[in-house]
Amino acid sequence: MSTPDFDVVYGIFLVAVGIAIFLRRNVEPKPRDLSPRTRLLFEIGTGLFVGFISSLFGIGGGIVLVPLMLVILPQAIHAIAATSAFVVMLTSPTGVIAHAYYGDFDPLLATPLALGGLAGGSVGARLARRMQARHLSVLMAIMLFVAAVALVLKHVL
Numbered sequence: 001m002s003t004p005d006f007d008v009v010y011g012i013f014l015v016a017v018g019i020a021i022f023l024r025r026n027v028e029p030k031p032r033d034l035s036p037r038t039r040l041l042f043e044i045g046t047g048l049f050v051g052f053i054s055s056l057f058g059i060g061g062g063i064v065l066v067p068l069m070l071v072i073l074p075q076a077i078h079a080i081a082a083t084s085a086f087v088v089m090l091t092s093p094t095g096v097i098a099h100a101y102y103g104d105f106d107p108l109l110a111t112p113l114a115l116g117g118l119a120g121g122s123v124g125a126r127l128a129r130r131m132q133a134r135h136l137s138v139l140m141a142i143m144l145f146v147a148a149v150a151l152v153l154k155h156v157l
Contacts, residue, residue, distance in 0.1 A: 004155045006057075007151040007152070007154065007155060008151075008152070008155075010057070010059070010148075010151060011147075011148040011149075011151040011152055012148075014063070014144045014145070014147050014148040014151070015144070015145060015148045017063065017066070017067045017144055018140075018141040018142075018143075018144035018145050018148070019141070020067055020070065020071070021066070021067065021070065021137050021140050021141045021144070022137065022138060022141035024070055024137065025133075025134040025137035025138055025141075026134055029074040029075050029076050030074055031073070031074055031075070032073065032074065039073070042072060042073060043073065046065070046068050046069075046072060046073070047087070047091075049064070049068070050064045050065045050068065050087070050091075051091050051094065051095075054088075054091075054092075054095060055094070055095035055098065055099075060088060061084070061087065061088045061091060061092070062084040062085065062087075062088050063144075065083075065084045065087060065088070066080055066081070066084050066140075069083065069084065076133060077133045077136050077137050077140075078128060078129070078133060078136065081125075081128055081136070082125070085121065085125075096110075
């Protein structure tokens with residue numbers, strides 16, 4: 001798949017996720033009544049899918065994990081954000097190591113991005129904690145729409 005084609009598909013995905021999050025902004029999460037075994041299988045399956053997709057496409061696992069957690073294992077948006085960040089923190093090294101092994105990793109680019117991410121993550125978590133769930137959902141949806149538009153404009157301009 002060419003870069004423009006990937007960006008279009010990814011942009012459509014971001015818009016779809018943004019719409020799903022926006023539409024659920026006022027929905028009170030109701031955890032599914034699943035047996036502990038079934039819940040564990042859902043969670044492991046979701047993790048496998050997220051790890052595969054995020055490593056395959058080099059996208060943050062959170063962008064895949066958040067909508068899946070909203071739909072499959074309904075949780076409060078604050079819990080989803082924190083859980084997603086934790087899962088990505090633990091699973092990202094696997095993708096980094098594999099890509100570095102194949103020569104696709106640029107530490108000079110990654111280091112400042114990681115440092116900025118560490119600082120931004122701290123500030124973002126504090127701000128999210130002060131926001132109502134529906135406002136956080138709307139903000140998340142807006143950010144996804146902005147990212148999708150940026151992907152399209154990159155090829156139009």
